[in-house]
Amino acid sequence: MAQHAHAKKLNYRNIILAGIIVVLIIVLVVLIVSSLGKKTPEPAPTVPDASSVADGSSVYGSEVSSEEISSSEESSEESSSSAPSSSESSSSKPESSSSSGGTTTPTGNYAAMPETPYNYDTTGKTVRNAFDANGEIDLLFPINSTYYITRNFKAAKLETVDGDYKMDYRAAPHCRDMLAAMRSELNSKIRAFSTYRSYSYQEGNFQRKVNKLMNKGYSKTDAYNTAATIVAIPGTSEHQLGLAIDVYIDSLYNKYGELNEHFEETDEYKWLQEHAWEYGFILSYPKDKIKDTGIIYEPWHYRYVGVENAKTIRDSGMLLVQWLESQNIVYVYNGN
Numbered sequence: 627m628a629q630h631a632h633a634k635k636l637n638y639r640n641i642i643l644a645g646i647i648v649v650l651i652i653v654l655v656v657l658i659v660s661s662l663g664k665k666t667p668e669p670a671p672t673v674p675d676a677s678s679v680a681d682g683s684s685v686y687g688s689e690v691s692s693e694e695i696s697s698s699e700e701s702s703e704e705s706s707s708s709a710p711s712s713s714e715s716s717s718s719k720p721e722s723s724s725s726s727g728g729t730t731t732p733t734g735n736y737a738a739m740p741e742t743p744y745n746y747d748t749t750g751k752t753v754r755n756a757f758d759a760n761g762e763i764d765l766l767f768p769i770n771s772t773y774y775i776t777r778n779f780k781a782a783k784l785e786t787v788d789g790d791y792k793m794d795y796r797a798a799p800h801c802r803d804m805l806a807a808m809r810s811e812l813n814s815k816i817r818a819f820s821t822y823r824s825y826s827y828q829e830g831n832f833q834r835k836v837n838k839l840m841n842k843g844y845s846k847t848d849a850y851n852t853a854a855t856i857v858a859i860p861g862t863s864e865h866q867l868g869l870a871i872d873v874y875i876d877s878l879y880n881k882y883g884e885l886n887e888h889f890e891e892t893d894e895y896k897w898l899q900e901h902a903w904e905y906g907f908i909l910s911y912p913k914d915k916i917k918d919t920g921i922i923y924e925p926w927h928y929r930y931v932g933v934e935n936a937k938t939i940r941d942s943g944m945l946l947v948q949w950l951e952s953q954n955i956v957y958v959y960n961g962n
């Protein structure tokens with residue numbers, strides 16, 4: 627009898643032991659699988675940076691210190707969620723990622739761009755059409771919160787510039803040359819990090835940033851206003867035109883996260899300061915113009931305007947939109 631009880635006890639013990647082992651194995655498998663998933667921090671792709679909201683400050687009332695905005699924490703966070711499969715982001719159909727297409731437009735205090743073309747006062751101005759005779763966007767169209775584009779905007783034909791990253795075919799060859807020159811002259815590993823983005827992709831980027839800030843405790847209003855200084859409001863990004871590129875270096879990515887101000891310490895940045903204009907590119911969001919652009923300092927973001935224009939604008943020390951104002955030029959936009 628006593629023996630029997632003892633055997634029974636052993637039996638229970640074995641069952642419990644087996645149970646523990648099974649649980650341990652499951653935990654182990656889960657750990658292995660999840661670590662495999664994270665293994666490659668996929669230097670990535672899309673970056674929700676702030677393309678173009680020049681004049682933004684007047685539109686988005688409450689300003690936040692740029693230090694807070696540009697903290698590396700903020701920007702590195704962005705990469706994980708908004709960067710699906712690297713190549714996807716720059717392709718012409720990037721919305722296949724987590725963005726939920728046209729359904730994300732927030733309401734409330736969101737400074738969303740209207741769904742209709744803007745109406746700019748052209749009295750006494752030199753008027754240019756946003757689109758040329760071929761229906762292609764003018765290379766100097768100063769997209770921002772004043773000169774926004776609508777949902778049905780179509781970029782000119784896109785061409786590959788680096789990997790799967792694509793740009794307007796008029797900018798693409800110059801961009802390829804610029805990257806190639808940097809690589810050979812500096813022995814650089816510079817690469818495209820974000821190029822063309824569709825309207826709905828930009829919407830997804832923006833909404834994710836708003837959500838993230840709200841999760842951090844920002845009120846809805848503050849989240850929208852702050853997001854607008856970091857991620858361009860849909861319809862206001864140079865990336866949507868197919869004329870802008872963010873460049874970056876994977877070693878920096880590994881150190882600071884995505885698109886960090888530390889890029890300005892690199893030889894690549896110094897080279898771009900000196901030579902980008904020779905390839906028709908200008909720096910869109912300089913450090914000393916944050917108040918004018920309403921956008922954080924982005925040493926990695928370059929806009930194609932054509933070689934002649936790039937030289938003129940660079941020499942003027944002005945932003946594209948300021949230079950146009952100085953020339954008394956306004957653009958009319960009738961959609962396309």
Ligand SMILES: [Zn+2]
Binds near residue numbers: 676677870872926
């Ligand atoms: Zn950019």
